[in-house]
Amino acid sequence: MSRVPASRRRPEAVVGTRRLLGALGTALTAAALVVAGPIPAGPVLADTGTQTPTPTTAPGAPSALPGAFTGRAPLMVILDASGSMKLEDAEGERIDQARRQLSGILSDLPDDATVGLLAYGTGTGPNVSERERGCRDVTELAPPAQFDQDALEAAAEEVIPSGYSPIGRAIGQAAAALPTDAPASILLVSDGFDLCTDPDPCASARDAIAANPALTVSVIGIQPDAAADTLFGCITSATGGTYLPLRYPDPTSTSTVDTAQASSSSASVSVARERLEAVLAAGYRREAEGLRPSGTPVVGTVTAQDAPVLVPGDYLDPGFTRGSYYADGAQKNGTVRYYALPQGEGMTPWASATAIGDLRSDEYRQLGLRLSLVNNDDDPCLPLVEATESGGEREPRPMVTAQVGGIVPGADGWSESCAVTEPLYLRVERLGEYRFGTATPVQLTIRSEPPLHATGRALSTSTELPPPTATTPSAISGGTNFATAPLLASGTTVADTIVGGETRFFAVRLGFGQRLAYRVTPIGQGTPVDRAASVAVQIRNPLATPVHTVTGGEGGPFVQRDEDSFLSGSTDVPVAAANRTSDDPEIVRYALPGTYFVLLSMAPAQDGPDATVPYTLTVQAIDATGTGGAAGYDPPATPTAGSSAATSAVPIAAGKSSGATGTPAWTWALGGLGVLTLGVAAAMLISRRRSSGSRRPAPGS
Structure with a gap:
């Protein structure tokens, strides 16, 4: 990655402005983390900005399912x-x-x-x-x-x-x-x-x-x-x-x-x-629901200067129209966008980008992303990462995710060219010739992990867990993206349907030392062999990065022939903080606790209409204590003595799930302090701009 020429570097006044914005972002992040409040469930790093509602039916699905639902039409x-x-x-x-x-x-x-x-x-x-x-x-x-x-x-x-x-x-x-x-x-x-x-x-x-x-x-x-x-x-x-x-x-x-x-x-x-x-x-025939990227709208900039500040959350940038690739003896340059990431002292940055292809393509095409965390001068602070997928005629739309981060600024592995006090930027580049010139939305997931104390070492692959036991199913439809994935409690069995060419999303919380096991069972007799298609189950971590994939039937049909016909699997290792030190990038992806996603996809039919197949999904979070060492988060800023948050060690929270408590009054006070900080910083910024206004060209000049 080349350095930005001196002629393009920002003057000190602008750099100071960016540092001010970085400080402002840090203050707002801290305020947001405090207002979010603790997670009653215990020490789990939750996913700020990721909402996981639990709808009873997905958009476009039938309004109701038969009473005493068995997964079959009467x-x-x-x-x-x-x-x-x-x-x-x-x-x-x-x-x-x-x-x-x-x-x-x-x-x-x-x-x-x-x-x-x-x-x-x-x-x-x-x-x-x-x-x-x-x-x-x-x-x-x-x-x-x-x-x-x-x-x-x-x-x-x-x-x-x-x-x-x-x-x-x-x-x-x-x-x-x-x-x-x-x-x-x-x-x-x-x-x-x-x-x-x-x-x-x-x-x-x-x-x-x-x-x-x-x-x-x-x-x-x-x-x-x-x-x-x-x-x-x-x-x-x-x-x-x-x-x-x-x-x-x-x-x-x-x-x-x-x-x-x-x-x-x-x-x-x-x-x-x-x-x-x-x-x-x-009896379950319906149209497939397409993948729907989600997130707060944002538009990245072509350089780090004036990049939008992203506090922890999920964002969606629709402006990635081209991919970088080499063809005909020349380099085709893809879309590059920058985003500023405010960082608090001792906080660990994590970020990912997910691109979802537009439509199934009749030809082999590659869609990819390249991510890096950079400083003011576009110097990488961590090694850049790439991920690519390919769309095909009979494959579901490609969805590719790359993640970066996991090292505290200034720690081993952090580039010496990136000072701890410097502003930090996420650089995202689209790769591949997939639908070159067509806008491909990119979902950005930003996490800021609080100070962590951990012991132990990175894990190696574990033995696969036995399938969980199915329980009485509840009729809950899978979501069409990460934001609409219903949050399932451990031990839950849900009944849903899937259409050829479709992906269904579910969410499960995993803490340190836990693994996820699942069982997918088609119910009824399914559909004829000539209309059935293979099913894949994929688990993705809190950054939406895939950590586990299993394809059912070795490409065969997703059809129940007997009561023992099901698809099962488990995550490879327990979630452990020490996994981030592994030399295996697959193991590193199991470093964060929080919301893990179970994605169920069925390939489209070879010919004729796509089948609609009922199924049940059972998920189980299993404790694997004693593996990967111990880990915990340092407590947030000390709240008012005696408050309910004094015992919580989790400063980052997500949307409430069942059983969550209300927000204590002191959090609103600290939230107000964040707003006050915003006002003061904004006033300083306006004053700085006025003082340097004589050096800026007049509009239209």
Whole structure:
């Protein structure tokens, strides 16, 4: 990194101004740290500026989940028992084939599914005189309830086909028995022969989806003809469901064409089961929510001079339009921005930058960031760091993070060219040719760690922890970024859904000596193999830097095939202050206590619509005392004697979580002192500018 030429260096008056701003920032930081108050949970370095609300549903998700949420949409099955189902051209009677298909479907359902059963055509005969009554003949054999396979199969066996086919009325009645504000599914098993036209089946399907956009209607066609194909195609396309036509050879025909076009019974059962998985997954069909960078808006400067002062918190700079890379024998220069970091005595600076790609790219492109902490003359105070990621056609949008810091100014490892009393700046440079010329927002995370006393040495990789035990799930939707990640208590199990190409964010607090273990379990039967995609679980530290990544199924589908199908893992080592002295950068990332993030991502489908898959996530913070030595923070400035903060050793606090106490009155007084400091410093700054005004050119000159 080159030094700034002397002609571009600031005059002493400006340097003094920057030092004044640095002092002002330090005062404001101290005031902010005091006003933030202690964390009741104990000695955990929290993340000032990072809010972790716990929403019950994410933006754009269904407004509610089914009562006693099991992660599955309730299913209503409609069984055709009209007179045509007595025809013996489906390897026996059509009704018997329908029962066999239904039995296979029920056998594949999990025990905690919610299922109901309707039948039509059982109450009249096929006579014309009975048509009006027959076109209203829909019977509820079992309302949606806790799954009981034996009872449902027994009810289906009692059905005797005889009458008409009021398919439209049956769809409307099935929809009325299901929730209207949550995902739900209807499965129609029918031959499609229908002499009832009021209401029209396709119109009924459209009405049902208008009342509940989260509803899907799928159909298994038993020996359907061309008219039935048209009808069933209309119903399923109107609701986003699946149509599975099952055709069987005519036992009296010797045509090889008929045999080739028909499915065998065993193959039909296999396909039907797989298609039902799509029905259940389709009950959760929703659009993927894109990654949404967050933070207080800020615009960095092209030089350190007049760089905005960033106190601890999260910021978002939208102005990174180009990346640095070498091509065609020439260097392409990327966007560089500077930010001033106020530092208190003995405080340790930490900073990170996270860039999120715009869209999935059809070509291999690289997106990266280069970070450094520099002084007035652009001299690096610590070794610069780089991080890069690549976007691909079938990969989620790239998200790359680089972090820097972790050394007290003036300590071993801090450059001698950077005086402890000098202003400190964060320099961020965008790298790579990914969407060169397109603005890529960069999230900045700034932390200022109080004086630390620690013993011990850096850790090496530990044995993976066993998966945590799942508990009763709560319906909590993951966030779309770090700021909206719901904060989960240790031992919590949440139920959520994920869409191909999407990333869900959750937050967990880890203190010194703790590790994080997790378990991700897809629930229900998921989605067919041709629409499923691999899932990755990533853990990121309080600076949003990745520390752990596991991809499920070795690129295979995220589909539960049995009750033991889940994805699990744990952080590599306990959080320890001594980790910052490690030669392994992966271990250094486990140096900070505070909010760790669990990110769950699912790759987009290879073809067709992206699947929506329900799952549960269980997290567990596990104490690993005696590892990595001991650590603690020196207490903040002594408050008024007897105040509730006198016993706290944590001067940096985040947004309140459940159980947090109110802010003591003395903190507001010290906060007011910070504001007073601001006023005094501002007055000094104005006076200094006035005294040097004769040396500044007039505006427009």
